[in-house]
Amino acid sequence: MSKFRKINLDERQMPDKWYNIMADMPNKPLPMLHPATKQPVKLEDMTPLFPLELLKQEMNDGLKLRKKYRIFTGYGALLPFTVL
Amino acid sequence: MNLEKALDTPAKIYFKNESVSPAGSHKPNTAVAQAYYNYKEGVKKLTTETGAGQWGSALAYACDIFGLELQVFMVRVSYEQKPYRKMMMNTWNANVVPSPSSLTDAGRKILAEHPDSPGSLGIAISEAVEMAVKDPDTRYSLGSVLNHVLLHQTIIGQEAIKQMEIAGDFPDVVIGCFGGGSNFAGISFPFLRLKLTEGKKIRAVAVEPASCPKLTRGTFTYDFGDTVGMTPLIPMYTLGHNFIPAKIHAGGLRYHGAGAIVSQLLKDQIIEAVAIPQLETFEAGVLFARTEGIIPAPESTHAIAAAVREAKKAKEEGVSRTILFNLSGHGVIDLAAYDQYFSGKLQNYALSDEEIQKSIHELQSAIS
Numbered sequence: 106m107s108k109f110r111k112i113n114l115d116e117r118q119m120p121d122k123w124y125n126i127m128a129d130m131p132n133k134p135l136p137m138l139h140p141a142t143k144q145p146v147k148l149e150d151m152t153p154l155f156p157l158e159l160l161k162q163e164m165n166d167g168l169k170l171r172k173k174y175r176i177f178t179g180y181g182a183l184l185p186f187t188v189l
Numbered sequence: 190m191n192l193e194k195a196l197d198t199p200a201k202i203y204f205k206n207e208s209v210s211p212a213g214s215h216k217p218n219t220a221v222a223q224a225y226y227n228y229k230e231g232v233k234k235l236t237t238e239t240g241a242g243q244w245g246s247a248l249a250y251a252c253d254i255f256g257l258e259l260q261v262f263m264v265r266v267s268y269e270q271k272p273y274r275k276m277m278m279n280t281w282n283a284n285v286v287p288s289p290s291s292l293t294d295a296g297r298k299i300l301a302e303h304p305d306s307p308g309s310l311g312i313a314i315s316e317a318v319e320m321a322v323k324d325p326d327t328r329y330s331l332g333s334v335l336n337h338v339l340l341h342q343t344i345i346g347q348e349a350i351k352q353m354e355i356a357g358d359f360p361d362v363v364i365g366c367f368g369g370g371s372n373f374a375g376i377s378f379p380f381l382r383l384k385l386t387e388g389k390k391i392r393a394v395a396v397e398p399a400s401c402p403k404l405t406r407g408t409f410t411y412d413f414g415d416t417v418g419m420t421p422l423i424p425m426y427t428l429g430h431n432f433i434p435a436k437i438h439a440g441g442l443r444y445h446g447a448g449a450i451v452s453q454l455l456k457d458q459i460i461e462a463v464a465i466p467q468l469e470t471f472e473a474g475v476l477f478a479r480t481e482g483i484i485p486a487p488e489s490t491h492a493i494a495a496a497v498r499e500a501k502k503a504k505e506e507g508v509s510r511t512i513l514f515n516l517s518g519h520g521v522i523d524l525a526a527y528d529q530y531f532s533g534k535l536q537n538y539a540l541s542d543e544e545i546q547k548s549i550h551e552l553q554s555a556i557s
Binding site: 109115118119120122123124125126127129130131132133134135136137138139140143145146151153154155156157158159160161162163164165 | 257336344374
C-alpha cells in the first residue's frame with residue numbers, strides 16, 4: 106500500500122517545458138496529407154485554421170527543438186516554456 | 190489508499206488528479222496555451238467542438254482570460270445529457286449550440302438526412318472547421334488528437350514523475366482513458382521518454398470504451414478527423430469517419446479515430462490498448478467515489494476500471510505492482526449518468542464486426 110495520501114507540487118516545482126515525444130520515437134508518425142493532392146500538408150495549407158506558433162509545434166518532428174515559448178500557465182502566471 | 194484496501198490487493202495505486210482545474214479536467218493545459226497563441230496573433234474568435242463539455246468549458250475559460258469570442262458546437266446527445274456544462278460555458282462568455290446545428294452547411298446537410306442525429310465529435314468538428322475557414326478573424330481549436338495538443342498535455346506526466354519521486358516510487362503501469370489521446374498522452378509520454386531513452390520498464394495502457402474501439406478493433410489507415418471530410422487526412426487507428434458511436438455517457442471518448450502519434454506508438458507496440466464496457470466503468474467509478482471521495486467523470490472511470498483490473502490481476506498473481514492512472518476529470522456535472530446507472534437504465538453496447546467493416550469500407554471508398 107502506498108504511504109502517501111496526497112502529494113502537492115508548489116508552483117516552483119511545476120514543469121517549465123513540454124515534452125515532444127516525436128524526438129524520441131523510433132518511427133516518426135506519418136505526415137498528414139492534403140485530401141485533394143494526397144501530398145503532405147504544408148504549414149501554409151493550415152493557416153486558415155490555426156495560428157502559426159501552434160502549427161510550428163504541430164509539425165515539429167523533433168529536429169528543431171529547444172525553441173523557447175512563453176505561455177500563461179492557466180492560473181495567471183507568465184512562465185517561460187521550452188520544448189524538451 | 191482506501192481503494193487498495195477495498196480491492197484487497199498487494200498493488201499500490203496512485204492517481205494524478207486533474208479534476209481540480211477551474212473547468213474540472215486536464216483540458217485547460219492546452220486550452221490556455223491555444224487561446225494565448227491565437228490572441229498573440231490577433232485572432233478575434235475561436236470555434237470548437239465539444240463532446241461531454243469538458244473541452245468546451247476549458248476553452249471557454251481560456252478564451253475569457255484573453256477576451257476571445259468562442260463558438261462551441263456541442264454534440265447533441267451530450268448537450269441534452271449535460272445541461273450544466275452549457276451553463277458553465279455561458280458563464281465564461283461562450284456561445285453554445287447543439288451539433289448538428291443549422292449554423293453551418295455541414296450541420297444543415299446532416300439534419301436534412303438525419304433530423305434526429307445524436308451528433309458526434311466528427312460532425313461537431315466539421316461544423317467548427319467550416320465556420321472558422323469562412324472568417325479571416327476566426328480560427329479553429331481542437332481539444333485532442335493533434336500533436337500540439339498532446340504536447341501541451343505532457344505537463345501532466347512530468348508533474349506525475351516529480352510526485353512519484355517524492356513518493357519514492359515508480360509505476361510499473363501508467364493508465365489513461367482514450368478518446369483522441371490528449372489525457373493518455375499527457376500522463377504517459379513523459380514516462381515513455383524514460384522507456385525510449387533509458388530503457389526503463391514501464392507499460393502504458395490506453396483505455397477506450399468497448400462501444401468505440403478504434404485502438405483494439407479499428408484499422409490503421411489515413412482518415413479524416415471529421416465526418417464531412419474538411420480536415421487533412423491523418424494517419425490513425427480509426428473506425429471510419431462515418432462511424433457514429435453509441436450514446437454512452439463518456440461523451441469525450443465518442444470519437445472515431447486516434448491521433449497520429451498515439452497510433453504510431455500502438456502500431457510499434459510501444460503502448461497497449463484495452464476496451465472496457467460501460468457498466469464495468471461505472472462500477473469502478475462508484476467504487477472510487479466511495480473509497481477516495483471524488484466522483485470521477487465517466488471518461489475517467491475507464492482509466493479507473495483498467496486500474497482495478499490491474500490490481501485484481503496483481504492479487505491473483507500474488508505480486509505487488511505500482512499502478513498510476515490519470516483522473517482526467519470529475520463527474521459532478523455528469524451526475525445524471527450516475528443516476529441512470531443507479532436506476533439500472535445504463536447498458537453495454539455490443540458492436541459487431543460487420544458494423545465496423547461497413548464503416549471502414551465506406552472510408553476506403555471516400556478517400557481512394
